[in-house]
Amino acid sequence: MRHKFRSTRGQDSASIDEAILMGLARDGGLFIPEQFPAISIKRCYEHSQLTSLAKEIMSPFFYQSKIVINDTFCRKVFNFSTPLIHLEKNTYILELFHGPTLSFKDLCAQFFSECLSLLLQKKTSKVIVATSGDTGGAVAQAMHGKRNIEGIILFPKNKISIRQQAQISCWGDNIHALAVNGDFDQCQELVKQVLSESPSNSYWTTANSINIARLLPQIIFYAFSSIQLAIQHNSNVNFIVPSGNLGNVTACYWAKYLGFPIEEIWIANNANHVLHDFLRTGVYKPENSITTLATAMDVGDPSNLERLLALFTSLEECREALNVQSVRDEDIKTAIKTCYNRYQYILCPHTATAYHRYLSYESKKPCVIVSTAHPAKFAETIEPLINASIKIPHALEIMLSKKQTYSEIEPNLQSLKHFLVG
Numbered sequence: 001m002r003h004k005f006r007s008t009r010g011q012d013s014a015s016i017d018e019a020i021l022m023g024l025a026r027d028g029g030l031f032i033p034e035q036f037p038a039i040s041i042k043r044c045y046e047h048s049q050l051t052s053l054a055k056e057i058m059s060p061f062f063y064q065s066k067i068v069i070n071d072t073f074c075r076k077v078f079n080f081s082t083p084l085i086h087l088e089k090n091t092y093i094l095e096l097f098h099g100p101t102l103s104f105k106d107l108c109a110q111f112f113s114e115c116l117s118l119l120l121q122k123k124t125s126k127v128i129v130a131t132s133g134d135t136g137g138a139v140a141q142a143m144h145g146k147r148n149i150e151g152i153i154l155f156p157k158n159k160i161s162i163r164q165q166a167q168i169s170c171w172g173d174n175i176h177a178l179a180v181n182g183d184f185d186q187c188q189e190l191v192k193q194v195l196s197e198s199p200s201n202s203y204w205t206t207a208n209s210i211n212i213a214r215l216l217p218q219i220i221f222y223a224f225s226s227i228q229l230a231i232q233h234n235s236n237v238n239f240i241v242p243s244g245n246l247g248n249v250t251a252c253y254w255a256k257y258l259g260f261p262i263e264e265i266w267i268a269n270n271a272n273h274v275l276h277d278f279l280r281t282g283v284y285k286p287e288n289s290i291t292t293l294a295t296a297m298d299v300g301d302p303s304n305l306e307r308l309l310a311l312f313t314s315l316e317e318c319r320e321a322l323n324v325q326s327v328r329d330e331d332i333k334t335a336i337k338t339c340y341n342r343y344q345y346i347l348c349p350h351t352a353t354a355y356h357r358y359l360s361y362e363s364k365k366p367c368v369i370v371s372t373a374h375p376a377k378f379a380e381t382i383e384p385l386i387n388a389s390i391k392i393p394h395a396l397e398i399m400l401s402k403k404q405t406y407s408e409i410e411p412n413l414q415s416l417k418h419f420l421v422g
């Protein structure tokens with residue numbers, strides 16, 4: 001079979017290399033595996049290193065690709081730790097923020113930009129990215145200095161944290177930061193418009209979780225941590241995942257689908273509640289996003305919902321499989337305070353949505369609260385709540401000390417094109 005990936009909208013298919021280079025499918029849908037490869041879970045249990053497990057899981061997806069997923073590749077792109085912190089009883093926090101820009105986005109941005117760079121070789125590509133705060137910094141860091149890539153990063157003006165903005169606009173060279181006078185959904189819509197307008201032989205793609213190479217590596221963290229805990233507790237594992245554009249949680253479902261020892265998956269949204277509404281009414285109605293304390297999850301039209309729904313055959317099945325709750329800002333604040341008072345552990349506002357869910361449920365199985373960002377990125381929100389200051393990691397300090405440059409545009413294609421041409 002030559003084509004291994006198909007569009008969620010059913011009108012397009014592609015090899016893995018084509019899917020990465022295109023980003024969005026030609027029918028406007030998102031690429032998903034036509035068939036998930038058969039991965040030997042038993043063999044996966046034999047890997048004690050994240051990098052060797054990564055090779056085992058990723059290789060079959062890259063069958064017949066120009067990209068060779070070998071040890072060298074995996075050691076280069078997965079060079080960070082993903083510690084499981086024991087919180088209490090059978091509950092753990094999975095810290096996914098030990099990459100260079102301190103959010104889980106780093107863990108897939110490195111993989112993505114290495115894949116793209118290898119595929120392009122001497123050609124060049126423009127990579128356009130919409131960010132709700134963390135993707136921008138992560139992919140900018142990962143792409144900065146790569147000669148065959150030009151990065152254009154769209155962030156919603158005044159809707160991300162001060163430190164997130166610094167991490168996006170401190171690079172220069174091949175990285176261009178654009179403050180869009182709108183919200184994340186408008187940034188993402190601009191990305192989709194640019195990609196669907198560009199002929200498929202021109203090199204435009206995206207580093208958003210729209211791109212399959214951003215999403216696939218996220219499976220690894222769920223596989224790795226679920227195996228670790230399954231061995232320790234002799235039981236399947238539950239995950240609570242802070243979600244916005246629904247990429248991260250889609251990867252968790254894919255890991256479960258592949259057969260890793262995952263029992264229940266709980267989705268924690270912030271006050272943006274389109275997924276909750278969809279499951280209740282059966283009608284999908286995108287909304288303008290609401291600004292919350294968990295800004296990186298402020299999404300009113302989540303792209304990856306198409307991928308998530310493709311796993312199920314009926315609304316009933318979706319309702320059974322998708323356990324979602326929308327968490328208000330007040331509850332985020334309380335969760336941050338409660339967790340700090342109990343354990344002196346500082347949650348970022350996104351992770352706090354998952355912790356809030358944990359507080360209101362009794363989990364009989366080992367339970368993992370997925371921590372998506374380092375709290376230091378959101379100091380202005382957290383410090384007044386806990387009455388303590390958060391130590392700034394050295395890598396962040398360096399980025400904050402650099403000069404910031406960005407341009408401003410209106411949330412329409414004309415304004416964006418003016419920037420691209422001018």
Ligand SMILES: *Cc1c(COP(=O)(O)O)cnc(C)c1O
Nearest residue numbers: 134244245246247248350372373
């Ligand atoms: C991006 C992000 C999320 C949401 O992840 P999705 O894949 O968009 O659902 C949650 N928390 C943080 C800190 C993020 O940066």
